[in-house]
Amino acid sequence: MKRIFMLLWSSLMLFPLTAQASETLEITFFNVGKADAIVMMLPDYTVVMDTGKNSAGAVVTQALSEKEVGHIDYMIITHFDKDHVGGADKILEAIPVDHVLVPDYQSDSKQYLEFLEAMEKQNMQPEVLKENRSLTLGNMILDIDVANASYYGEDEENDFSLVTSLTYGKIRMLFAGDAENPRLKELLQELQGPYDLLKVPHHGRLEKKSQEFFALVSPDVAVITSSEEEMEEASVVFLLQETGCTVYLTRQGTVTVTTDGNTMHVEQEGT
Numbered sequence: 138m139k140r141i142f143m144l145l146w147s148s149l150m151l152f153p154l155t156a157q158a159s160e161t162l163e164i165t166f167f168n169v170g171k172a173d174a175i176v177m178m179l180p181d182y183t184v185v186m187d188t189g190k191n192s193a194g195a196v197v198t199q200a201l202s203e204k205e206v207g208h209i210d211y212m213i214i215t216h217f218d219k220d221h222v223g224g225a226d227k228i229l230e231a232i233p234v235d236h237v238l239v240p241d242y243q244s245d246s247k248q249y250l251e252f253l254e255a256m257e258k259q260n261m262q263p264e265v266l267k268e269n270r271s272l273t274l275g276n277m278i279l280d281i282d283v284a285n286a287s288y289y290g291e292d293e294e295n296d297f298s299l300v301t302s303l304t305y306g307k308i309r310m311l312f313a314g315d316a317e318n319p320r321l322k323e324l325l326q327e328l329q330g331p332y333d334l335l336k337v338p339h340h341g342r343l344e345k346k347s348q349e350f351f352a353l354v355s356p357d358v359a360v361i362t363s364s365e366e367e368m369e370e371a372s373v374v375f376l377l378q379e380t381g382c383t384v385y386l387t388r389q390g391t392v393t394v395t396t397d398g399n400t401m402h403v404e405q406e407g408t
Contacts, residue, residue: 159397162277162305165200166360166385166392168406169193171340171367172220175312176200177303182274185228186213186301186312187221191248194227201232208233210274213281214252214263215299215314217244226255237263238270240284240297266299276398278304285323295339296320302328306398311354313338321346331355333401334394336362337377341369341386348376355380358394358403362387 160180167174167189174189174197183206188194201209212234214222228234229252237256243249256263272279280302289296298314309332316324316338325346335356340363344350359377363369365388377384383403385392390406 160275162396162398164310164394166336166362166387166394167193167196167200168387168389168391169196169224169362170220170364170388171362172223172364173215173314173336173362174224175336177277178204178206179275179277182277183209184211184213184274184279185209185234187215187314188212188224188228190220190223191227192224194224194231197224198228198231206232208235210235211272211279212237213279213299213301214239215301215312216240216294216297217242217246217249217252218294218315219246219248221315222246222252223248225252229255229259229261234259234261237261238266238281238299239263240299241265241267241287242294242297244294276305280304282324282327284320286319289319293317293319298338300324302332305396308333308396308398308401310334310336310394311356312336315339317342318344318346321350325350325353328353334358334360335377335382336360337369337373340367341373343370343372343376347373351376351380351382356382358382358401359384360387360392360394361385364388 163178165176169189172189173187174193175186177184270281282300284297295315295317296319301312303310311332330353341361361369395402
């Protein structure tokens with residue numbers, strides 16, 4: 138039987154109602170290993186945030202086909218590691234995508250080059266975000282925060298992660314990509330908590346600023362994208378639970394979140 142978790146927004150006056158949500162927003166965090174592949178769906182809009190590794194492209198494409206999704210409004214690639222951009226080429230080949238948003242840096246990885254090749258075949262160019270960007274799709278608002286620095290050190294691409302705040306009615310969610318310590322320091326200065334849901338950064342890896350970051354975000358629900366072979370750190374789960382948060386691990390099954398803008402409902406396959 139699926140585990141069902143219902144959350145009620147406990148303090149309605151903390152944040153004004155920026156948009157009256159009347160339709161159901163569904164967000165799926167796919168079980169595709171230690172990788173991010175997330176789909177946000179309203180009746181009239183679809184957003185794909187990261188595409189996992191190569192094999193995840195088929196998983197996302199199949200799920201969208203089953204939902205009879207004819208096109209994707211936005212594809213957001215938080216950064217170019219293979220576990221975030223790897224399946225993008227397969228999705229681009231299978232389903233029309235209106236807009237692709239990417240961070241302001243380049244990579245020489247095989248998966249990144251395959252992504253660019255797939256874009257070229259579709260006569261598209263990704264939109265490189267050099268400053269923060271806000272999207273309004275129906276009653277869903279996505280505020281995308283870009284990295285402040287142009288260099289974080291060798292092999293520190295994670296800190297270029299696009300970080301997205303989602304607002305739907307009274308519900309707020311934060312998708313933190315693979316932000317590591319330097320990026321978390323930026324976010325601590327820029328974000329205003331609390332949030333109802335956190336997509337935990339970097340697959341549940343502990344950073345020096347993790348505890349302070351979790352305290353600021355103060356989520357009711359956290360989702361960690363990990364695998365049995367590359368598990369989340371137990372200390373991260375402990376810190377999140379210390380804040381009163383319920384933690385979901387995608388390695389235990391795909392997580393689906395639905396909300397009408399007032400309450401949030403979480404289900405996980407296989408539990």
